[in-house]
Structure formats: structure tokens, C-alpha cells
Amino acid sequence: MPIVLTDDEREQLLAWSRRPSSAQAIALRSRVVLACADAAGAPNGLIAEELGISRNTVKKWRNRFAADRLEGLLDEPRPGRPRTIVDAEVERVITTTLETTPKDATHWSTRSLAAEVGLTQSAVSRIWRAFGLQPHRQDTWKLSKDPQFIDKVRDVVGLYLDPPERAVVLCVDEKSQIQALDRTAPVLPMLPGTPARASHDYMRAGTSSLYAALNLTTGKVIGSLHGRHRAIEFKKFLQTLDREVPADLDVHVVLDNASTHKTPAIKRWLAAHPRFILHFTPTSSSWLNLVERWFGELTTKKLQRGTHRSVRELNKDIRDWIGTWNDDPRPYVWTKTADQILESIAHYCTRINDSRH
Known part of the structure; x- marks a missing residue:
């Protein structure tokens, strides 16, 4: 169906199509109609290919415009009380x-x-x-610049979705500089109508670093606490894993790109223990390591509101919490494929690029 525009209609469609960062639905519909008018006689499929949308979308808005002109591009009214705001x-x-x-x-x-x-x-x-607008909120985000991002995503996600036979998959990371904190006054208990209250200031009693390995299949955690988080401590943790995992199983380890994971001493240890296979997540992609989700639970359920007068007390509390977790472990189930993740990232990048942010 050919589309012929009046000067006023073309002017309004151009104005809608150039909307820089809002009303993108109207902007897309306007671009569809303009393309149909400029490419008289062109099939819907060709226009859809040029705009990067489906043929049905082109057909829908071409027909709506032909029937109702500019009004046809606006959202249809919903049933209910008449609107008081135009x-x-x-x-x-x-x-x-x-x-x-x-x-x-x-x-x-x-x-x-x-x-x-x-x-x-x-x-x-x-x-x-x-319209889902929340000006008071601001989230943080970071896009990985790892040149091997796609390959690493496919490697790690493939490991999650299809673990190898006769092997164990461990998600490994360290939670460093956990502070042993004690409030300067006793925490006041919760009362009806009044939440528990803690003094805003606190006293520091030292720090501890936790190395943790989350078993992908069982959900159990192997943890090791150290005063520092150097390559020496990481090597000791690998030795702990070597003792804990049955000798007849390969060990696939998912971990980040920290320098302590790649020192010559670590490389020599790995060469001497070939059953250990490392899978590195992309830089700035901690969300891909499932043990980070477990660290989040440790923080919110134990550390955030905990009080500890010494590092020894802090370490005991963490060990007890790990023991309780392992009594009834809850494995995290990864569901998204690598293609879905990459498609989601590409879609988001397209959105912010189209909005010129």
C-alpha cells in the first residue's frame, strides 16, 4: 500500500523520529512511515531489513498510518475512567x-x-x-574491555551448563580485607515498632582474607582463612583443594585475572598438578563467577551486622557459618546461555547508543 505524506505530516514525523533520548517507540514508528513514503513501492521486507526490524512491524505501522494517519501511530486508549491529563x-x-x-x-x-x-x-x-522513570536512582555499570571477552564467556558458561564428566567444577575467589569490627556501644535490641540500633562508629580489630571454592554441583564450599592475600596464600589454598578433591577427578577452577593467580610459582605448581585446569573470567566480569553470589550471602547474613572484638573471633564466626552452609548446601543454577548473555549486552549497547547517552 503506497504512503503519500502531506507537508505537515512529514514535518511532524521528522520531529518525532529525531527524538534524542525519549519516546523511542514513536520515533521508530515515524521512521517506518517515512521509509515507506520515501521508498514508494518497496516491499515491507526490504524496509524491515534497512531498519533492522521485523517485516510484521513494518506492515503493522504502514497499515495503521494508512488507516488513521498520525493518530494511528499513537498508543491506543485503554478502558477505564476518562483521562484528565492529555x-x-x-x-x-x-x-x-x-x-x-x-x-x-x-x-x-x-x-x-x-x-x-x-x-x-x-x-x-x-x-x-x-513509564518506569526513577530519576532518584542511579545504578553503576562497567563493560569489560577484555579482548577475549566472548571466548571467556563461552568457556565459563559452557562449563556451567555442561560440566565435564569425572571432574569437579569449583568457582574460586578471595574476599580480602574482611574487617573485624566492634561497635563503641552495645547494639540495642529490636522492640515492637523500633528496629535494632547500633552506634554509627566502631573500633577496628584487624582484617582477615577468605579464600573460598564453591562446588558447582553440590553447592558445598571449601574455605580457608589467611592474614594476607598473596600468591603464597593462593598456592596454599590450591594445595587445600588438592587434598579435599578425590584424586581420580579433574579439577576445573573458575577464577578471575588477579596477578596472584598467575605468578611463576603458581604456574610451576599447576604444571606439577595437571588435573587442575583454570578458566579465567573476563576482566571486570565478577558477575560470571558464582562464588561471588555466595560471598554476597555471607556478607548480608553474617558480616554486615556482625560484631567481632578480634580477628580470631571473626574467623571462628566465618568458619561456623561455612559449616552451617555445608550442612544444607544450596547450589546456584546457571540458566542463561552464552548467546543469550552476549545478545543482552549487544541489545543494551544498541539502546544507549540510539539514545545518544
Whole structure:
């Protein structure tokens, strides 16, 4: 079906298609219609290939525009009480939130944005919730620059999803500089209506470093505590693993790229113990090592609110917690394939690139 645009329609479609960081659904629909108009007679499949979308998407918005013109590109109204806020006001809230900042702050609040756009604070809050906008939140992220990122992801994930026979897979890492902390005043117990309260200041009594190996299949953990975290301590931990794992099994070890894992002494030890095979995660990709998930549980359930007057007391608490864990271990089950992970990362990179962030 050929698409012929008026000057006003083309001007509006161009404006929507150039939206820099918001209303990307409308921007894509506008680009589809513009492409259909500019490539008169071109099949939907060709336009879809040029825009990197499906043929059905092109067909849907070509037909919607042909039937309802510009109005056909907007989302259809939902059933319920008639709206008191028009589309233009909703668009202004969204574009102001995403594309500007207030003069006196780094991000908008519902109160400041309501004053800016002339709506109530609750109306701004409802619009934000409807579109998943949370200006008060900021997450951190880091994209690995490892030149072997793809190969390492496929190697480690393949190990998780299809472990080799007659072998054990261990996720290994060290949690260094665990502080033995004691509050300067006793922790006040929880009461009805009042949470437990601890003084904001504390006294340090030293640090300990935990080496841990999480068994992929059973969920059990082999742990070893040391005063420092050098290659010497890592070699001792490898020797511990060598004693703990039955001699007739190969040992596949997933670990990060720390320099202490690659010293000449470690390489010599590995050469003398060929059943140990190391699988390195990409740099800046600790999320790929399942023992990090276990470290998170150790921190939130034991260390974060624990009080210890000495390193000896801290180490005993950690050993007891590991023993309790191993009495009823819960293995973590990896479900995503390497292709799904790489596709997700590529999709996210495309999104932030299209938004020009």
C-alpha cells in the first residue's frame, strides 16, 4: 500500500523520529512511515531489513498510518475512567524528565517537576510509574574491555551448563580485607515498632582474607582463612583443594585475572598438578563467577551486622557459618546461555547508543 505524506505530516514525523533520548517507540514508528513514503513501492521486507526490524512491524505501522494517519501511530486508549491529563502533558513530563535537569539539582523530584510543568505532584508520580522513570536512582555499570571477552564467556558458561564428566567444577575467589569490627556501644535490641540500633562508629580489630571454592554441583564450599592475600596464600589454598578433591577427578577452577593467580610459582605448581585446569573470567566480569553470589550471602547474613572484638573471633564466626552452609548446601543454577548473555549486552549497547547517552 503506497504512503503519500502531506507537508505537515512529514514535518511532524521528522520531529518525532529525531527524538534524542525519549519516546523511542514513536520515533521508530515515524521512521517506518517515512521509509515507506520515501521508498514508494518497496516491499515491507526490504524496509524491515534497512531498519533492522521485523517485516510484521513494518506492515503493522504502514497499515495503521494508512488507516488513521498520525493518530494511528499513537498508543491506543485503554478502558477505564476518562483521562484528565492529555497526551501533550504526558509527553512534556517524559521529555522534561529525560532531556533536562533542574537549575538547582542533578535530577528532578516529583515536587520540582510538578512546579515546572504545571501538574500536581501525584500526577507526575503516576506518569513516572507508568513509564518506569526513577530519576532518584542511579545504578553503576562497567563493560569489560577484555579482548577475549566472548571466548571467556563461552568457556565459563559452557562449563556451567555442561560440566565435564569425572571432574569437579569449583568457582574460586578471595574476599580480602574482611574487617573485624566492634561497635563503641552495645547494639540495642529490636522492640515492637523500633528496629535494632547500633552506634554509627566502631573500633577496628584487624582484617582477615577468605579464600573460598564453591562446588558447582553440590553447592558445598571449601574455605580457608589467611592474614594476607598473596600468591603464597593462593598456592596454599590450591594445595587445600588438592587434598579435599578425590584424586581420580579433574579439577576445573573458575577464577578471575588477579596477578596472584598467575605468578611463576603458581604456574610451576599447576604444571606439577595437571588435573587442575583454570578458566579465567573476563576482566571486570565478577558477575560470571558464582562464588561471588555466595560471598554476597555471607556478607548480608553474617558480616554486615556482625560484631567481632578480634580477628580470631571473626574467623571462628566465618568458619561456623561455612559449616552451617555445608550442612544444607544450596547450589546456584546457571540458566542463561552464552548467546543469550552476549545478545543482552549487544541489545543494551544498541539502546544507549540510539539514545545518544
